Amino acid sequence: MKIILPVAGKGTRLRPHTHTKAKSLVYVAGKTVLEHIIHRLRPLQSAEYIFITDENGAQIEAFMQKTFPELCCSYIVQKERLGPAHAVSLAAPRIAPGDDVLVVFNDTIFVSDLERIPALCADCDGLIYSKEVEDYQRFGVNVIEDGLIVDMVEKPDTPISRLAQVGLYYLKDGAGFMGYLERTIAAGETVKGEYYLPAVFMRMIEDGLRFRAPEIDAWLDCGKPETLLETNRYLLKQRHHCHGEAINSVLIAPVHIGAGAVVRNSILGPNVSVASGTVIEESIIRDSIINANSEVRAMVLESALLGDSVRLIGSPRRMNIGDHSLIEMEG
Numbered sequence: 001m002k003i004i005l006p007v008a009g010k011g012t013r014l015r016p017h018t019h020t021k022a023k024s025l026v027y028v029a030g031k032t033v034l035e036h037i038i039h040r041l042r043p044l045q046s047a048e049y050i051f052i053t054d055e056n057g058a059q060i061e062a063f064m065q066k067t068f069p070e071l072c073c074s075y076i077v078q079k080e081r082l083g084p085a086h087a088v089s090l091a092a093p094r095i096a097p098g099d100d101v102l103v104v105f106n107d108t109i110f111v112s113d114l115e116r117i118p119a120l121c122a123d124c125d126g127l128i129y130s131k132e133v134e135d136y137q138r139f140g141v142n143v144i145e146d147g148l149i150v151d152m153v154e155k156p157d158t159p160i161s162r163l164a165q166v167g168l169y170y171l172k173d174g175a176g177f178m179g180y181l182e183r184t185i186a187a188g189e190t191v192k193g194e195y196y197l198p199a200v201f202m203r204m205i206e207d208g209l210r211f212r213a214p215e216i217d218a219w220l221d222c223g224k225p226e227t228l229l230e231t232n233r234y235l236l237k238q239r240h241h242c243h244g245e246a247i248n249s250v251l252i253a254p255v256h257i258g259a260g261a262v263v264r265n266s267i268l269g270p271n272v273s274v275a276s277g278t279v280i281e282e283s284i285i286r287d288s289i290i291n292a293n294s295e296v297r298a299m300v301l302e303s304a305l306l307g308d309s310v311r312l313i314g315s316p317r318r319m320n321i322g323d324h325s326l327i328e329m330e331g
Contacts, residue, residue: 008054029235083194101174105167111218139164
């Protein structure tokens with residue numbers, strides 16, 4: 001199997017955190033988004049990980065070499081922003097006849113048993129992983145008849161289907177899939193100037209290929225600050241870890257403190273992840289992500305997202321308050 005990971009894209013919804021780093025290298029629950037994804041892919045024992053990158057490709061390559069040096073990886077730059085189908089098509093030179101392919105987009109972390117792929121795809125040509133959602137109007141959805149996909153509708157007005165496509169695709173015939181990508185691009189089938197995968201899959205379905213839409217267990221969005229914090233809460237469940245130091249502090253589970261981080265005279269939690277090298281003193285923090293090598297002193301934080309090497313220093317307040325007083329200190 002070859003795994004294609006399109007990791008290009010500006011990540012504009014996560015700015016300012018993506019001004020200086022690739023969006024897949026943003027931290028959540030103690031690891032980068034990319035690290036969470038790779039750990040979920042490791043059981044497949046892929047022959048090659050093919051990254052489609054942009055100008056931040058050197059960051060991705062350096063991270064993979066440091067964190068997963070044993071994996072076989074290749075890197076291809078998408079020089080023109082022509083959409084996700086165009087990005088996937090750039091992997092064609094790395095796909096040989098007989099290769100099966102898994103395409104994994106990096107805006108979301110998925111929870112699913114990928115080792116079931118052979119059983120799920122035994123009587124069809126591919127899998128377009130899905131998740132049932134209430135707000136179906138926001139997504140491209142799969143329309144199912146007799147267990148097979150018969151149509152795909154982008155942001156439907158009516159609930160023709162609630163099975164949203166989650167950015168995880170398996171193709172039994174990788175080389176054949178690349179051929180369909182090439183033909184779709186040659187035909188100029190764009191939406192607002194970009195090439196999208198549903199047009200490719202509909203071509204394949206019209207030619208008689210069969211696709212199923214298995215549901216993943218969880219779909220964790222990492223594309224915006226608020227959803228990144230939601231994903232942090234989900235991933236921290238049952239994962240209360242302190243690999244650093246917590247001195248004279250209270251940790252309200254779940255909390256993740258990375259190796260080399262120091263928490264002193266503070267209250268953390270619930271749902272706080274602190275990356276390595278960070279120092280937190282005299283602070284109260286809940287429902288937040290604090291990235292590497294940062295410094296937080298004398299602060300009260302909630303639903304905060306701090307990048308690398310941030311210094312956030314407040315000051316203690318001295319008060320003399322009588323009975324029956326009401327003091328509201330809003331941020």
